[in-house]
Amino acid sequence: MELKDFLGAKIRSRRKEKGLSQAKLAEIVDISAKYLGEVERGEGNITVFKLERIAEALDVRLGKLLDNYELPSPGIMRSELANTIRAADDASIVMLYKMSKAVKITYKVDED
Structure with a gap:
């Protein structure tokens, strides 16, 4: 789907x-x-x-x-994310950044 x-x-x-x-x-x-x-x-x-x-x-x-969406492979996800970021305007970059921070907080993702 x-x-x-x-x-x-x-x-x-x-x-x-x-x-x-x-x-x-x-x-x-x-x-x-x-x-x-x-x-x-x-x-x-x-x-x-x-x-x-x-x-x-x-x-x-x-x-x-x-939740529960079947995800593609990590390589495909990386490529799609990179394309999204490259094509994003400044306002979308800000929103994507905020969303990534929210995910780190919500799921307690460790930063390397």
Whole structure:
């Protein structure tokens, strides 16, 4: 399963658990209901900022939305992360940095 399909399904599931309609969640997050529907169906490409806002609105840690996703090999992950960082604008770099620090704190990852 593609990451965006997996993530969309997790968002939909959590939204329904919280008793929120797509329209209400979209309003809270300040995105269109159409766009949220696309994200939930795995059709939309979501930014880190919007994903963070959705997670906050659903009262869930951003990392929790990715729990149980089947990951590719570490080599592929390194390559994809490097490509993401190379293509990121300054604001996205700041968000990625904050997320990496949050992961280290949450999972108590030791720095070498």
